[in-house]
Amino acid sequence: MDTVIKKNKIWLSSPHIGMNEEKYVKEAFDTNWVAPLGPNVDGFEKSIENYVGLNSYVAALSSGTAAIHLALQILGVSNGDEVLCQSFTFCGSANPIMYLGATPVFIDSEKETWNISPILLEEAIIDRIKRGKKPKAIVAVHLYGMPYKVNEIQKISEKYQIPVVEDSAEALGSDYKGIKCGSFGDLGVFSFNGNKIITTSGGGALVTKNKEFKKKAIFLATQARDQAPHYLHSSVGYNYRMSNILAGIGRGQMEVLDERVKARRNNYKFYFQELNNLSEISFLDEPLDFYSNRWLTCILTPSFEKREKIRLSLLKQNIESRPLWKPMHQQPIFEKYPAYTDDTSADLFERGLCLPSGSDLTHEDLKRITNIIKSI
Numbered sequence: 001m002d003t004v005i006k007k008n009k010i011w012l013s014s015p016h017i018g019m020n021e022e023k024y025v026k027e028a029f030d031t032n033w034v035a036p037l038g039p040n041v042d043g044f045e046k047s048i049e050n051y052v053g054l055n056s057y058v059a060a061l062s063s064g065t066a067a068i069h070l071a072l073q074i075l076g077v078s079n080g081d082e083v084l085c086q087s088f089t090f091c092g093s094a095n096p097i098m099y100l101g102a103t104p105v106f107i108d109s110e111k112e113t114w115n116i117s118p119i120l121l122e123e124a125i126i127d128r129i130k131r132g133k134k135p136k137a138i139v140a141v142h143l144y145g146m147p148y149k150v151n152e153i154q155k156i157s158e159k160y161q162i163p164v165v166e167d168s169a170e171a172l173g174s175d176y177k178g179i180k181c182g183s184f185g186d187l188g189v190f191s192f193n194g195n196k197i198i199t200t201s202g203g204g205a206l207v208t209k210n211k212e213f214k215k216k217a218i219f220l221a222t223q224a225r226d227q228a229p230h231y232l233h234s235s236v237g238y239n240y241r242m243s244n245i246l247a248g249i250g251r252g253q254m255e256v257l258d259e260r261v262k263a264r265r266n267n268y269k270f271y272f273q274e275l276n277n278l279s280e281i282s283f284l285d286e287p288l289d290f291y292s293n294r295w296l297t298c299i300l301t302p303s304f305e306k307r308e309k310i311r312l313s314l315l316k317q318n319i320e321s322r323p324l325w326k327p328m329h330q331q332p333i334f335e336k337y338p339a340y341t342d343d344t345s346a347d348l349f350e351r352g353l354c355l356p357s358g359s360d361l362t363h364e365d366l367k368r369i370t371n372i373i374k375s376i
């Protein structure tokens, strides 16, 4: 008989609420600001603007995906255009390209940050132009919180005059050369989904240094209402604004963001110290000038079989882990679109595993996880 008592479930990445979220939400109820506007929305936007710095303007939205959709539309992406997109990512980076009737062109990753390869990106741009169509935008992603090669990507963006949508959904709190992620693209994007480093249960934000872009984003996110006492519309809008209730959660979460980054980085440190001496496990180091929030700690194993063995052993002990993102160019919905690949992301998907990385994990939880992995 199995005498092992089933231990507590350890999740991959749980919400972690601080002290003041309830207070802000209660204020919204007490003052009847139960609407997709109000003091919490303004306060949340202001706190993100202060955090990102560099005179950024922020629009709080219903999701990160909505933010990417608006970013692409503001950059003029429309029916029949091509958009370059990092292949190694979550589908939320790529789906908005489809909403606009544009064609995604997927770009593989380089090995130092696991993000969009500058070499393949430039190759793709040259090739797309040669085929008769200059891509309208680049969607680059700071995956798992590790910044992409910002310098190289910006140089390519400037050289070919193609704007960047910076998908920073997983990288709030990360920075490159001391400058916060979210501020590098022509438009930047954050997500506050329940599994992200901070959460509003669901939500997102658009970041820009261009005041007109923020105005345009809010216009589009509130059904594109023209100036008039009645409802007047001369373009198609969306219902994408963040609720004042959820923004209250966000205000509280911003107050603990630095602690959450610290906790996640400490998780990484613990895993690294415990597991890096195992010859079959490796980690993604931070290159010089790169600072990751370590949203999720990822390990690489020698093979698909080894990775599955670890994943299933953890699952048996009620511990959730997850393979790395399956590249978009290998997804059934996207595999027919052009892709510039060298198999880097396909290999990462085969061999990589995300370990539980919540900021509320205890030392005991982490020990439990590393002991199982060591025993394999």
Ligand SMILES: *Cc1c(COP(=O)(O)O)cnc(C)c1O
Pocket: 062, 063, 064, 065, 066, 089, 090, 091, 092, 093, 141, 143, 167, 169, 170, 190, 191, 192, 193, 202, 203, 204
């Ligand atoms: C979570 C995520 C998104 C989408 O954000 P939502 O708020 O869930 O819509 C986009 N890109 C990446 C890389 C993400 O991890």
